[in-house]
Every structure is written in C-alpha cells, then in structure tokens.
Amino acid sequence: MTEIQSLARGLKILELLGMSQKGTSITELAEILGVDKGSASRLVSTLVNHGYAEKDHISRRYVLGSQVVALSRSLLTRLPLREAAKPSLQQLMERTGECAHLAILAQGNALYIDQVESPATLRVNVQVGQMAPLHCTALGKILLAFSNVEFPAMLESFTPKTITNPDALRKHLEDIRQQGFAVDTEEFDSGIRCIAVPVYDIRNKVVGAMGISGPATRITPERLPELIATVVEIGKALSGRMTSAHS
Numbered sequence: 001m002t003e004i005q006s007l008a009r010g011l012k013i014l015e016l017l018g019m020s021q022k023g024t025s026i027t028e029l030a031e032i033l034g035v036d037k038g039s040a041s042r043l044v045s046t047l048v049n050h051g052y053a054e055k056d057h058i059s060r061r062y063v064l065g066s067q068v069v070a071l072s073r074s075l076l077t078r079l080p081l082r083e084a085a086k087p088s089l090q091q092l093m094e095r096t097g098e099c100a101h102l103a104i105l106a107q108g109n110a111l112y113i114d115q116v117e118s119p120a121t122l123r124v125n126v127q128v129g130q131m132a133p134l135h136c137t138a139l140g141k142i143l144l145a146f147s148n149v150e151f152p153a154m155l156e157s158f159t160p161k162t163i164t165n166p167d168a169l170r171k172h173l174e175d176i177r178q179q180g181f182a183v184d185t186e187e188f189d190s191g192i193r194c195i196a197v198p199v200y201d202i203r204n205k206v207v208g209a210m211g212i213s214g215p216a217t218r219i220t221p222e223r224l225p226e227l228i229a230t231v232v233e234i235g236k237a238l239s240g241r242m243t244s245a246h247s
Helices: 005-019 026-033 037-049 066-076 080-096 138-146 166-179 224-245
Strands: 053-055 062-064 099-106 109-116 182-185 192-200 206-215
Touching: 005 026, 005 037, 005 053, 005 062, 026 037, 037 053, 080 099, 080 109, 080 206, 080 224, 099 138, 109 138, 138 166, 138 182, 138 192, 138 206, 182 206, 192 224, 206 224
Parallel strands: none
Antiparallel strands: 053 062, 099 109, 099 206, 182 192, 192 206
16 A cells, blocks of 8 residues: 655654653654654654644753644543543542552553542642553553563663663563552652552453552552552452443
8 A cells, every 4th residue: 555655754753752751853763764854854843833743942852742642632531441440540549549540551651541630739640641661660560561562672760769670570570460460669750659450351351550659658668558459459340340341
C-alpha cells in the first residue's frame, strides 16, 4: 500500500515524542528519521503549528502538545476498562486515603487512563494521558511482569533507589508474579511510594494495572501490609467483575 511519506514521518515524530521522558531535539529526530535537520525542523514546526508538539523553552527540546492530550482524553473516556474500574478506584481512595490510579500498556510505557484524587492536601496527582516508565513504577512493573512486552533496553535511573541492573529487575519481576502485587519504594519519585495490582479480563489476560500512590510519610513500611491487602482485595474484585460482566 502506498503511503504519504511526510505524513508517515510526522506520525513517527509523534511516537518518538510520546516515548521520550525528557523531550527530543531536532538533531535526534533527523538522525532517527534519516533526513536532514532542515526537513526535520519543518515537520516539527508543522506539528507545533497545529498543537501536536511544543518546545520546552528551558531545555529547547520538543515534547507532545496539548492537542495530543485532548485527543487522548477523548479516546480514553471510551475505554471499557476505564468505565468498569471507576467504582474500584473510588473505593481504593476512600479506604486508603490515597490517590488511586489506573494504567494500561502503551508504547512501552504505562499510560494513565484514569485516577481518583485524594482529598489530602499532600497527594500524588497525575494527568490522564500521562506516560510513566515500566521499570520503576508500581503500575509499570505490573504491566512489565504480566504482559508480553519487551524487556526495557535501558533502565534509566530516576532516584538512588531505581533498579538499574537487568538481572536484579528480572528477579524482582518474578517476585511480583509470585506475590501478585508490586510496590514502588521511591524508585521513580523520591518521597513517593506506590502499590499496584494487575487487572484481568475474561481471557485471564492482564489488561491493566490499578493501584495507589502517596507520600512516603503516610505510606510507611508499617502501613504497607495493610495497604497491600486492601489494594489486592479491591483488584481481585474488579477482575472478578470484568470476567462475570462478559461471561
């Protein structure tokens, strides 16, 4: 099938911007696309003009624009998983007092598709449509452990507690599969702890991850067993409803 090369390159740029945590430069885009910097600049400028990309004025690198977020939210609101999980997220927040999140696998990252915010003044708030790495977030580790996604080629360090050794991470993922839950102990954000569990569908396939995030001053080692039990309980109930709803 014949495709429009400039459109294909524009879509590839959107994919690259979506996978980048720190933004991407014109030089990097040109190298990946196999074009000169002038062509890459014109492609990016077109995306910027239509709101699909924007330039970070501090780093001078390009990131996804607000128009992508708007389209993502429109898509995410139609996801069956999001609708099914909403009561569970609300229950998680009410029983733990922490923000509850729901994520799916997308482009080698965890994509947040819904959340219920905690009323606490100090809380962890993320944007629906935001991406997070797989290897150092509780939601991401669940998706990495229970999906057939490719093991990350690079394990970027975000805090001193980030697991960056591939063998250590593989062992950690095996433990997660055995115990049925994941904990992020300040591995992505210092001062933040998270707990997550898988969400299964009727095919016994993991279709998402659900969990809570909060300040380490509240999600203390002493509270972890109680909070883990709550997240596991509500996660299993959601998976049970996902199965029975389509049986």
